[in-house]
Amino acid sequence: MMQSLSARLLMAVCLLLLIFFGITVYVLDLSFRSAAEEAVRERLDVHAIALLSFAEPENGSRLALPQPLPESQFENPGSGLFGSLTRQGGDPIWRSGSLVGTGIDFPQQVPTGERIFRRMRAADGSEIFALSLGIEWQLSGSENLPLIVNVAESISAFNAQVNSFRRQLFGWFAGLMVLLLTAQAVLLGWVLAPLRRAENEVRAIEQGELASLSADYPRELSGLTRHTNILLDTERARVARYRDTLGNLAHSIKTPLAVIRNSVTNLEAQGSEGRIIDEQVSRIQQIVDYQLKRATATRGSLSIHAVDVRAVLEELLTALGKVHDKPGLEVILELEDNLKFLGDRGDFLEILGNLLDNAYKWADSKIRIKSGPADQPLAHGHAMDLIVEDDGPGIPDAWRDLVMSRGGRADEQVEGHGIGLAVVRETVKLLGGSIAIDRSALGGARVALRLPAR
Numbered sequence: 001m002m003q004s005l006s007a008r009l010l011m012a013v014c015l016l017l018l019i020f021f022g023i024t025v026y027v028l029d030l031s032f033r034s035a036a037e038e039a040v041r042e043r044l045d046v047h048a049i050a051l052l053s054f055a056e057p058e059n060g061s062r063l064a065l066p067q068p069l070p071e072s073q074f075e076n077p078g079s080g081l082f083g084s085l086t087r088q089g090g091d092p093i094w095r096s097g098s099l100v101g102t103g104i105d106f107p108q109q110v111p112t113g114e115r116i117f118r119r120m121r122a123a124d125g126s127e128i129f130a131l132s133l134g135i136e137w138q139l140s141g142s143e144n145l146p147l148i149v150n151v152a153e154s155i156s157a158f159n160a161q162v163n164s165f166r167r168q169l170f171g172w173f174a175g176l177m178v179l180l181l182t183a184q185a186v187l188l189g190w191v192l193a194p195l196r197r198a199e200n201e202v203r204a205i206e207q208g209e210l211a212s213l214s215a216d217y218p219r220e221l222s223g224l225t226r227h228t229n230i231l232l233d234t235e236r237a238r239v240a241r242y243r244d245t246l247g248n249l250a251h252s253i254k255t256p257l258a259v260i261r262n263s264v265t266n267l268e269a270q271g272s273e274g275r276i277i278d279e280q281v282s283r284i285q286q287i288v289d290y291q292l293k294r295a296t297a298t299r300g301s302l303s304i305h306a307v308d309v310r311a312v313l314e315e316l317l318t319a320l321g322k323v324h325d326k327p328g329l330e331v332i333l334e335l336e337d338n339l340k341f342l343g344d345r346g347d348f349l350e351i352l353g354n355l356l357d358n359a360y361k362w363a364d365s366k367i368r369i370k371s372g373p374a375d376q377p378l379a380h381g382h383a384m385d386l387i388v389e390d391d392g393p394g395i396p397d398a399w400r401d402l403v404m405s406r407g408g409r410a411d412e413q414v415e416g417h418g419i420g421l422a423v424v425r426e427t428v429k430l431l432g433g434s435i436a437i438d439r440s441a442l443g444g445a446r447v448a449l450r451l452p453a454r
Contacts, residue, residue, distance in 0.1 A: 005195075006188050013184050014177075021173045032165050037129070040158055041117045044131035047071070047151045051083055055094075057139055063147075065094050074098055080154035082128070088146040106150035110134035120152070127155040194218050198225060205232070207454055208305035208342060257281055306340040306454050307348050309371055309384070316352055324360040329367065336372040339384055342452040347427050354424045355388045355447055362392030366442055374450055378432050384453035389440035400437045421447075 050071060055063045063085065073081040074096035082104060085093040090108035103123025110116055116132045130152040137145040194217050204210040212232055213225040260281050310333075317331055341348050359367045367390045374383035424447075428435045433451045440446035 006185075006192055009188060010181065010185060014181060017177050017180060021177060025169055025173060028169060029162075029166060032169075033162055036158055036161055036165075040129045040153060041131060044117070044129065044151045044153060045115070045133075047081070047083065047153075048131060048133045048149045051085065051149055051151065052135070055085065055137075057137075063093055063137060063145070069096075077101065080157065082150075082152040084150045086148045086150065088134070088148060093147070104128065104130075104152060106130065106152075107132050107148065110148045112136050112146060119155070128152045129155060129158065194221055206304065257284060304343055305345060306342060307345045309339045309341055309386075310335050312341075312345070312348055312352060313369060316349070316356055320353075320356055320360050324357075326360065326363075328365060329360070329363060330365060332366065332368040334368065334370040339371055339373070340454045341384065342381070342454045343431055347431065348451075351424050351427055351449070351451075352386075352388075354421065355449075358421070358445075359388055359390045359392075362444060363390035364392055364444075366391045368440075368442060373453065378450065378452055380432055380452065382453050383433070383450050386449040386451060387446060389442055389446040390444040391440070391442040392444035394439055394444045395437055424449075 051065070054065050054069055056066070057063060065085070068075055071081075073079040074083050075098065077098055077100055079098050081096075082099050082102065083096040084099065084106055086106065086108070087093060088109055101123075104120065107116065110132045112134045114134050116130075118130055120128050120130045122128060130150065133149040133151075135147050135149065137147050139145055198213060198217065198221065201210055201213050205212070212229045215222075215225070217225045260277075313333065313335070356367075356369075367388070370385075370387040370389075372385055374385045377383050425435055428449060428451065431452055433449060435450075436448045438446050438448070
């Protein structure tokens, strides 16, 4: 199905032009053929009158034509002009030399005063136009001689004229159609330019390059663009309010949880009830952290920006280097220049922060971070590959599903709530990307992500 409005309109106009021009060409061709046939009839009528003007009575009882005739075509075989004088009933008085070998049979009876114009075929199958004129020639005294004047002309000249007219007609209309379609295409380009600009601006909003549609649109589109901008602003405000509310909720819950944890310290030493309460408080903390982080992940394109990958990585590495005091830990960066993540900066920080935090925890001496354009795009556009690997103990195959589930931890002795990779997986999924865990060439874990990029 044709999706372009411009293409649809051009096809519709083209179809209408073809129908209109087809009817016009047919009518003009019919009119021209009729006019050309009338011109042939009048020309043959002139030739017939000319033959009569050449005829002279001879001996008072017959007619004779001078030799040669002033019109030389009558005497030249193959000239395409033929003529004869016959008596009513078919007795010949005179036949032109051009009739020799043609086998043309003229009518033997034509009422006096009538003209018969028609198409005929010669013996060789070629068509001719023929005019037969019935008259009475008054001889000396009171005797009248009933005559038939026959004049014929080859149809080849007529066909050549019609074909020449048709070629010119089709050429004119084809040129006119091309001109009209070109003008229509230019006009459509001008008329639909605001729609294309709106499309480009919407794409720019999706790519994080614009915040809203511009205001200078034609009256027919201004209402649509204005309400779209209102919708965008309202949605951004709703998302911001949603995130603020969740942030406030997180802070308000953390304080009571901390108080409860401190209160059960003594109970824990007294017996199993204290340990149970402490475990349940820890579980509540995990659930709250996971659900809050999952809920605040970007679900639309309103917060999308082009985020510089190198800048975010350097910012995170600086912070993590201070948190994880690991002298001698080498961090290798293999990043493509000018690579941009397409999405919310907070989501990118959340993804990289969790992956790098895990790498810092588990690495012995080396972390490698690689990124570059992906070979295959995502469903909604370009993609980038981001790989974080370390030389730590790695993640066994049997544990990979566990560590990406909420609360799943490979080692309970390492600090954390076990929700980092689960949040990463959920966020990557919401972004339309993919995540995979396998063994690194460095010996430890290798986490490979495919994320939206520009």
